[in-house]
Amino acid sequence: MTNPENNNKEYINDKFQRSALQVAEAQARLKPYAALLTHEEVPLTCSSGRYLAQPVYAPHPFPAFDRSSMDGFAVIAADTSAAGELNTVWLEVVEVIPCGAVASREITRGTAARIMTGAQVPGGADTVIMLEATESRIEDGVTYVGIRRPLEAGKHITPCGLELSTGDPVLPEGKLIGAGDIAVLAALGVPDVPVRRRPKVAVFATGSELLEVDEPLAPGKIRNSNSPMLEALIREAGGEPVRLGAIMDDLELARSRVQMALESYDLVLTTGGVSVGDYDIMGDLVREQTGDMLFNKIAMRPGSVTTAAVRGGTLLLALSGNPGACFVGFQLFARPVIGWMQGAAQPFLPEWTARLGAEYKRVDRFTRFVRARLEIREGVLYAYPAAVDESSVTVTIKDSDCLIIIPPDSGQLSAGDKVTVLKLPGEIRG
Amino acid sequence: MTNPENNNKEYINDKFQRSALQVAEAQARLKPYAALLTHEEVPLTCSSGRYLAQPVYAPHPFPAFDRSSMDGFAVIAADTSAAGELNTVWLEVVEVIPCGAVASREITRGTAARIMTGAQVPGGADTVIMLEATESRIEDGVTYVGIRRPLEAGKHITPCGLELSTGDPVLPEGKLIGAGDIAVLAALGVPDVPVRRRPKVAVFATGSELLEVDEPLAPGKIRNSNSPMLEALIREAGGEPVRLGAIMDDLELARSRVQMALESYDLVLTTGGVSVGDYDIMGDLVREQTGDMLFNKIAMRPGSVTTAAVRGGTLLLALSGNPGACFVGFQLFARPVIGWMQGAAQPFLPEWTARLGAEYKRVDRFTRFVRARLEIREGVLYAYPAAVDESSVTVTIKDSDCLIIIPPDSGQLSAGDKVTVLKLPGEIRG
Numbered sequence: 001m002t003n004p005e006n007n008n009k010e011y012i013n014d015k016f017q018r019s020a021l022q023v024a025e026a027q028a029r030l031k032p033y034a035a036l037l038t039h040e041e042v043p044l045t046c047s048s049g050r051y052l053a054q055p056v057y058a059p060h061p062f063p064a065f066d067r068s069s070m071d072g073f074a075v076i077a078a079d080t081s082a083a084g085e086l087n088t089v090w091l092e093v094v095e096v097i098p099c100g101a102v103a104s105r106e107i108t109r110g111t112a113a114r115i116m117t118g119a120q121v122p123g124g125a126d127t128v129i130m131l132e133a134t135e136s137r138i139e140d141g142v143t144y145v146g147i148r149r150p151l152e153a154g155k156h157i158t159p160c161g162l163e164l165s166t167g168d169p170v171l172p173e174g175k176l177i178g179a180g181d182i183a184v185l186a187a188l189g190v191p192d193v194p195v196r197r198r199p200k201v202a203v204f205a206t207g208s209e210l211l212e213v214d215e216p217l218a219p220g221k222i223r224n225s226n227s228p229m230l231e232a233l234i235r236e237a238g239g240e241p242v243r244l245g246a247i248m249d250d251l252e253l254a255r256s257r258v259q260m261a262l263e264s265y266d267l268v269l270t271t272g273g274v275s276v277g278d279y280d281i282m283g284d285l286v287r288e289q290t291g292d293m294l295f296n297k298i299a300m301r302p303g304s305v306t307t308a309a310v311r312g313g314t315l316l317l318a319l320s321g322n323p324g325a326c327f328v329g330f331q332l333f334a335r336p337v338i339g340w341m342q343g344a345a346q347p348f349l350p351e352w353t354a355r356l357g358a359e360y361k362r363v364d365r366f367t368r369f370v371r372a373r374l375e376i377r378e379g380v381l382y383a384y385p386a387a388v389d390e391s392s393v394t395v396t397i398k399d400s401d402c403l404i405i406i407p408p409d410s411g412q413l414s415a416g417d418k419v420t421v422l423k424l425p426g427e428i429r430g
Numbered sequence: 431m432t433n434p435e436n437n438n439k440e441y442i443n444d445k446f447q448r449s450a451l452q453v454a455e456a457q458a459r460l461k462p463y464a465a466l467l468t469h470e471e472v473p474l475t476c477s478s479g480r481y482l483a484q485p486v487y488a489p490h491p492f493p494a495f496d497r498s499s500m501d502g503f504a505v506i507a508a509d510t511s512a513a514g515e516l517n518t519v520w521l522e523v524v525e526v527i528p529c530g531a532v533a534s535r536e537i538t539r540g541t542a543a544r545i546m547t548g549a550q551v552p553g554g555a556d557t558v559i560m561l562e563a564t565e566s567r568i569e570d571g572v573t574y575v576g577i578r579r580p581l582e583a584g585k586h587i588t589p590c591g592l593e594l595s596t597g598d599p600v601l602p603e604g605k606l607i608g609a610g611d612i613a614v615l616a617a618l619g620v621p622d623v624p625v626r627r628r629p630k631v632a633v634f635a636t637g638s639e640l641l642e643v644d645e646p647l648a649p650g651k652i653r654n655s656n657s658p659m660l661e662a663l664i665r666e667a668g669g670e671p672v673r674l675g676a677i678m679d680d681l682e683l684a685r686s687r688v689q690m691a692l693e694s695y696d697l698v699l700t701t702g703g704v705s706v707g708d709y710d711i712m713g714d715l716v717r718e719q720t721g722d723m724l725f726n727k728i729a730m731r732p733g734s735v736t737t738a739a740v741r742g743g744t745l746l747l748a749l750s751g752n753p754g755a756c757f758v759g760f761q762l763f764a765r766p767v768i769g770w771m772q773g774a775a776q777p778f779l780p781e782w783t784a785r786l787g788a789e790y791k792r793v794d795r796f797t798r799f800v801r802a803r804l805e806i807r808e809g810v811l812y813a814y815p816a817a818v819d820e821s822s823v824t825v826t827i828k829d830s831d832c833l834i835i836i837p838p839d840s841g842q843l844s845a846g847d848k849v850t851v852l853k854l855p856g857e858i859r860g
Contacts, residue, residue: 044643045673048662062825064647069822071705098679100639102650117705118639118751118822120650163818163825170825178856179662180828183753186655187824191644209530209548213474214621217494220532220550225616232478232609243475249528275501275547321548323613350857352806376782379811379848388593392499392548394617395492395593395600398610418809425857426608427780 020299023332023367027348029294030308030333033315034340037199037266041192044185047177049238050195051342056171059188061161066121070156073112073134073145074125077153085148088135093143097122112145121157128156164188174345176238196342199266201239201334203230204258206247206273206281207321225394226271226319226326233330236425237338239267247273247281254281255288262314266341269334272321274305282307282318299366299408302391303329325391328369328403331424349403349422357384360406360413367407371400372421374428383421401428450729453762453797457778459724460738460763463745464770467629467696471622474615477607479668480625481772486601489618491591496551500586503564503575504555505542507583515578518565523573527552542575551587558586594618604775606668626772629696631669631764633660634688636677636703636711637751655824656701656749656756663760666855667768669697677703677711684711685718692744696771699764702751704735712737712748729796729838732821733759755821758799758833761854779833779852787814790836790843797837801830802851804858813851831858 021029039053068074075091083089091112097103103122107113113122121128135146164170170188171181177193185193210224211217224246231241244261247254247270261268273282274296286293286309294308302325307318315337319329331349339347357375362368371386383404386396402421406413413419451459469483498504505521513519521542527533533552537543543552551558565576594600600618601611607623615623640654641647654676661671674691677684677700691698703712704726716723716739724738732755737748745767749759761779769777787805792798801816813834816826832851836843843849 045658045661048665060647063652065650067822069820097650098639099637100651118637118652158820158822163823171828178828179659179666180757180830182662183655183659183757183824183827186643186658187653187753189643189645189647189653191642207529207548209528212621213616213619215619217490217619220495221530222493222548223617223619225613228475228616229609229613231475232612235478236609323617327610327613346859350859353809355809376811379783379785381806381809381811390499390588392497392588393593394613397613398601398608400610423857427853427855429776429780 020297020304020366021295022299026295026298026306026308027333027336030315030337031340033310033313034337036343037197037341039194040197041194044182044191044193047185047193047195048179048182050177050193050198051238051344052171052173052175052177053194053196053343055169055173056185056188056190058164058166058168058170060166062164062187063158063160063162066160067158068115068117068119068121068128068156069158070128070130071117072115072128072130072156074107074115074121074128075112075147075151076107076109076125077127077151079109080147080149080151083147083150088146088148090137090144090146093136093145095122114145126153127151130156172345174343176344176346199239199338199341200242201234201338202242202244202261202265202268203227203234204244204247204261204268204270206254206270208248210246225323226321229323229327229397230269230271230330233327233335234338237335238342238344239338249281251281251284254285258285258316259311262311262316266314267334267337268314268316269330270316270318271326274307274318274320286316286318300328300332301364301366301368303332304366306333308333320391322391323394324371324389324397327397331403331422332369349424352381352421352423353418354381354383354402354404354421356404356413356415356417356419357382358415360385360404362406363408363411364406365408367405369403369422370406371396372402372404373399374401374421374423376428383419400424401426450727450734450796451725452729456725456728456736456738457763457766460745460767461770463740463743464767466773467627467771469624470627472625474612474621474623477615477623477625478609478612480607480623480628481668481774482601482603482605482607483624483626483773485599485603486615486618486620488594488596488598488600491596492594492617493588493590493592496590497588498545498547498549498551498558498586499588500558500560501547502545502558502560502586503542504537504545504551504558505577505581506537506539506555507557507581509539510577510579510581513577513580518576518578520567520574520576523566523575525552544575556583557581560586602775604773606774606776629669629768629771630672631664631768632672632674632691632695632698633657633664634674634677634691634698634700636684636700638678640676655753656751659753659757659827660699660701660760663757663765664768667765668772668774669768679711681711681714684715688715688746689741692741692746696744697764697767698744698746699760700746700748701756704737704748704750716746716748730758730762731794731796731798733762733799734796736763738763750821752821753824754801754819754827757827761833761852762799779854782811782832782851782853783848784811784813784832784834784851786834786843786845786847786849787812788845790815790834792836793838793841794836795838797835799833799852800836801826802832802834803829804831804851804853806858813849830854831856
């Protein structure tokens, strides 16, 4: 008869000898291996959602010339000093300046130019009077503009360089490019934008229980929802997902497929196979060569089993197979890695303070990242924890726009208590 | 000698006979012409950012079976009622059930099955005990599991249908599909997702002052920044931009090009040429056939000249040429149109209450939409108006994440005052 005590040890004992890291420490261990990718230039119209690889400085003043902000007449302010209700000053209109044209002559005392909104103010003129505030007459084929009040210099002129002087910093390196940035880059004449290459991120799922999304349900099986979710999350983070299918419970085959992926892609993500169990193949794989393991346990729920290793300089990030834990693990670890590779100025989820919308009673020895829904009411931000936030739950992921951070020592929390939340990408629906 | 009074009338008089509409009324006039586009099916992995064309109901319970949430043993709770520290109950382990497998037999009194996380709980068993809480021994080739405490039924089992029962509503029609939705659609076996076709949106710029982004600056000219900005905004709203270049100041040519675009695309946007001025070609174009003009003046700043007409059932939306006004006009009018065409559940920008971060003194007879930057501090949302928010200003667009709505009667506002803001798409940086 065997000794049940001894025999049980291999079950009870965590075969990975795991020691739990704090989240920030785990993120810090990943950073050295999230090397900045190379530059590439993309056409301006394809640059949305990319990260700028170089700071942009103004190559010229912007606006580049004194610009009329009104339809009216460009005049010399001093010419109007005697104007009044009873004393119309008449100036000879010597030119019409449409938008995009340049005056053929300077404005001199006693003359004016008809000028359109956006046109360059002619030399000599120092102010613009609105069309609606003038009269006009034509005499012997010559047009005169009549002005009945004195004008200050500089009215209705947007001066050269109002927005930017030459050399002003415009966009910092690492900025995520959006529509407003594209407008500025266009205005400053940047047809091709230096951005970081998008990281190619391989995705493996593990487990012989997995069905593809187009397969009919079968007893005991579940459809693989993590791989398509991760593809969408990788795209959202700026990466290019490459789906490499499912790894079955064959350690040899898994080793060679993961090895090939590590040699071919910038980052390899796996889901599943990291818990303590007989078929936890990713755990076995990582355990084989402990020299390059970065961590295999994090003081967090869900996703405490999240594991990371480096092989040949490339990161292997093994996320939990539980959909909720896989999602949280991606947001906390894969997302910053994909951001760092692109030089993102803000690789982490934004951290905000919010008020708890409802009580939260669950306590844990690890930090909890609770899926939650944000609402803004009367200028105050409320976070409502999902009713069910088990790591295995899939449905609440879609209804969450933030993760509430519940530290281990926070005790039971009441509605109205202040909490820290991590804002998830996308719009707040509340 | 001509009468200057008479002669001036054509300048002073607004040639469009404009009467200013409120923003909501202008939006309502657009809606009947923003017809819902047809369905199409896209592969699940391409569905991110699309709008669901049909509601999704659960085709089966989810999870689809009683699932073990632990590595351990599936047992009958009643078998453990006599267990205690001094009375180990030993059950015969009759089977090992990996994830994805189905038990070959029922659990009967006195027996147990070794079961992995995620595996289907075998018939007969009604509870799962964690591996770590058990002992084991092997006797005559038979494995026994030892249990030292009584178990309740239902422990560590995620019951069939916990998240969804058959027929439960999962995703509503008009939902913008994100990573969390993709996870649910995958789990429920939806490989092809019914979405609305993306609207094809043509973009014209008007004005002979415009240079392309790759052209060197020339006196009096500016680079066309509105067209690339609009392309990015159209994509952000879910549309497919089609850039049709610049329209020069030739009414005949403009008419035929706009007409062709109206016949070929779902929506036509133009920028510029809508102000009162000699070369305001879009105004002239729209004025030609006033029967189908929806509006040509809105009680808003910037962008009061925003103009809309319908030709052959297709909307022509003429935005201001001023970059700031073009941006605001897009967000308030083009964005909901592009959303309605896709059946978006939330076509408008989200409306929040915030506190003003700094005073705002400018008053106007029209509602102002002031570009601003949001910050969340201690759970409170603050909106900081841009220092310069002239309609012609380009640079502040990139730094804005909301528009503060300043009604005409609001008077001078102080820091801390409550204001309504429209959240712009994208992440809050503050």
